[in-house]
Every structure is written in C-alpha cells, then in structure tokens.
Amino acid sequence: MLRWTNLQEIPSGFGPSVVTLGNFDGVHRGHRALLGTVVREAALREAQAVAVTFDPPPLAVLHPDRAPVQIAGLEHRLDLMAGTGVDAVLVLEFTEALAAQTPEEFVRTVFVEALGATGVVLGSDSRFGVRNSGNIDTMRELGVTHDFAVIELHAVGETTAGERNWSSTHLRRLLGDGAVAEAAEILGRPHRVTGEVVHGHHRGRELGFPTANLGSETAGLVPADGVYAGWLERLDLPLGDPERRLPAAISVGTNPTFDDVPERTVEAHVLDRTDLNLYHEHVGVDFVARLRGNVRFDSIEELLTQIGQDVDVSRSLLFG
Known part of the structure; x- marks a missing residue:
C-alpha cells in the first residue's frame, strides 16, 4: 500500500x-x-x-x-x-x-x-x-x-448489546468502561495500545511476576483501570516468529497497593515467562477480557495470591 x-x-x-x-x-x-x-x-x-x-x-x-x-x-x-x-x-x-x-x-x-x-x-x-x-x-x-x-x-453494524451502529463514539464509551470484549465486537479484533517497553520500579520481577512496562508515550486509547487478559506482540520481531505474540495478564492503573506510582501505567506480564528482556522493544498490548477492577491489598501475600489467580484466569481465557 x-x-x-x-x-x-x-x-x-x-x-x-x-x-x-x-x-x-x-x-x-x-x-x-x-x-x-x-x-x-x-x-x-x-x-x-x-x-x-x-x-x-x-x-x-x-x-x-x-x-x-x-x-x-x-x-x-x-x-x-x-x-x-x-x-x-x-x-x-x-x-x-x-x-x-x-x-x-x-x-x-x-x-x-x-x-x-x-x-x-x-x-x-x-x-x-x-x-x-x-x-x-x-x-x-x-x-x-x-x-x-x-x-x-449508510451506517452499518449492530452489537449484541443492542441496536447500535459500529461507531468510534460508542467504542470510546466501551473502552472507558473497560468493556474490551464488547469493544472487540465493533473492532473485529482485540483493542490495542502500542509503546516502548521502559524501566519501571522492577517490583514485578522482585515479586516473581516480571512485567513489560509501557512508557507514558503510548499510542491508542488506554481502557479503564483494571486487570485484563490479553496478548503482548513484539512488533520488532518478524511476522511468524514464535516469540512475537505472547499471552499476558495486563494491569492498567496506578497500582493502589503501593504509593509510588502517581501516573497510570500499562504493564503486561507474559504468562509463565521470567526469562524475557523486553526493554526498549516496541510492543503492542491487546486487551481480550477484563478480569477485575483495581484493589488495594493489605499485604504483599494477598497481592501475590490475587496475581496468581489473575494469571490462572488469563491462561484459561486465552487458551480455553
């Protein structure tokens, strides 16, 4: 083209x-x-x-x-x-x-x-x-x-949620509510944001769940705060490379359990992988389903238990 x-x-x-x-x-x-x-x-x-x-x-x-x-x-x-x-x-x-x-x-x-x-x-x-x-x-x-x-x-399309045309306005409302599965009906694919992987607080790696942290210069509308199942696509790798598209659990927000994340971030943990070094790679994050909203946990143990559950649910949703 x-x-x-x-x-x-x-x-x-x-x-x-x-x-x-x-x-x-x-x-x-x-x-x-x-x-x-x-x-x-x-x-x-x-x-x-x-x-x-x-x-x-x-x-x-x-x-x-x-x-x-x-x-x-x-x-x-x-x-x-x-x-x-x-x-x-x-x-x-x-x-x-x-x-x-x-x-x-x-x-x-x-x-x-x-x-x-x-x-x-x-x-x-x-x-x-x-x-x-x-x-x-x-x-x-x-x-x-x-x-x-x-x-x-003429305007075409209707979602299963009701008599609505496929429109960018309705799509923004859905993403603002975190309804990424419903948004995918209008898009015909999962919603994606793109950006460069940057260094964060490295807290995920310390907890055993390393994350790819997208910098503030993301492109695309970031959906509502919460935890999602989805995919991380390594856009710098060639199409067909088995390491290009990887399953992930995704967190959006300020991480309310800790007090040192003042701005919203998008972080993706690649399921069952701790060996990846993705810093400075250009990636796409695809949102498939919203698992829950953000919660402030009283202890690291409670947080780790919930992250483990999020990973299990993400794996089940992505692979059936």
Whole structure:
C-alpha cells in the first residue's frame, strides 16, 4: 500500500481512482465496510482504491479542549487500512488553512486534480470543508461538476448489546468502561495500545511476576483501570516468529497497593515467562477480557495470591 503525507508526493497523472474520506479512528468494522466498498468499486472501474485521512484529527486543531484520545495510533491505523486492500492512503496534515477550504476547493484540489477521482464513496453522515459545510448532497453536486460518481454508504453494524451502529463514539464509551470484549465486537479484533517497553520500579520481577512496562508515550486509547487478559506482540520481531505474540495478564492503573506510582501505567506480564528482556522493544498490548477492577491489598501475600489467580484466569481465557 502506498502512503503519502502531502499532495506533492502523489505521482503526476495518478488515477483513475475511487476515493473515500474519513478519520478512520480505530479502523473498526464500519470503517472496513466503507473501505471494502471503495476496493470493490475501484475494481469495477479498473481504478485505484484510495483513502484520505488526517493527522492530527480535525477536532484536535479546531477544538483541542474537546478532542478525545485517538482509539488507535497512526501507524496502527495505517497497518489496519493496508489490510483492507486499499491501494493508497493520503495522510493530510490538518491545519487552519486546510480547515478554511470550501468543500469545492478541497474536492477539486485533492480528489480531482491530485487523485484523478472517477468515483467517491462517502458515508451518509460525512461532513467536509470549512465549518463542515459539505455533506453527501454537496458531494453529489460536485460529482456532476467534476464528472465523478458518488456512492453513498449508510451506517452499518449492530452489537449484541443492542441496536447500535459500529461507531468510534460508542467504542470510546466501551473502552472507558473497560468493556474490551464488547469493544472487540465493533473492532473485529482485540483493542490495542502500542509503546516502548521502559524501566519501571522492577517490583514485578522482585515479586516473581516480571512485567513489560509501557512508557507514558503510548499510542491508542488506554481502557479503564483494571486487570485484563490479553496478548503482548513484539512488533520488532518478524511476522511468524514464535516469540512475537505472547499471552499476558495486563494491569492498567496506578497500582493502589503501593504509593509510588502517581501516573497510570500499562504493564503486561507474559504468562509463565521470567526469562524475557523486553526493554526498549516496541510492543503492542491487546486487551481480550477484563478480569477485575483495581484493589488495594493489605499485604504483599494477598497481592501475590490475587496475581496468581489473575494469571490462572488469563491462561484459561486465552487458551480455553
């Protein structure tokens, strides 16, 4: 998959293409349905399938006080988008100047002149252009002007919890509640945060349960405090390496039993392993199921007993 970060990187005369536009935060099943439609429409038209997205997201520039943490980091998003079969992704830096463009200016400059769009796939609730003044009807009018077809995609998806569309907003609520299993229904996979393994207090190793401690610069929305079963993926190792994806019990929070962890941390203990040295590795932590909330224990013995139980439950959930 081609990746561009500005219009100048797009080859002259690129196209024809079928294009879509969005933040694609999380690249959940609704997003993949949209991108899958782009791929199919591009194949029918013997065109390139292209997605246009933004970094930072528009809300982070226009209303930073209201901007939520991104569900997935940019690199993870791009990897997930590559898995949908799109041929290229254009990641535009969202600036005040870009925000000031009219819908016509944006579509003409990006879709028509840079990408040679012959088709545009757009969700029925999509907005674009200055003050979000463009919508699906605007895109149809521009399609007539610039000779491209517009394919409208209505919201799709429903979770087992009720009549809800697959949406990033609902996904954030679930992760904020620690409902990672329900979030996986929308994502189509376990939720992941990524980061570099750094030195912590080394308390886990002293207790017999060493942990990979992600630094403060994690990418992705960290779910609610608690203990989870999941996986640790060593992203620096090649795909297929048996040591790349490892089962883990994961702790999120400030560790209330001790008083020297003022900030929330994500720590993953690889099950039944004390021989790993993961410092400075780039890893992904996948959350499969929430086991419990955080508890302050009165003694180290009580803590160790509970950790042992958490490890046993994690092993059972991950391996059946």
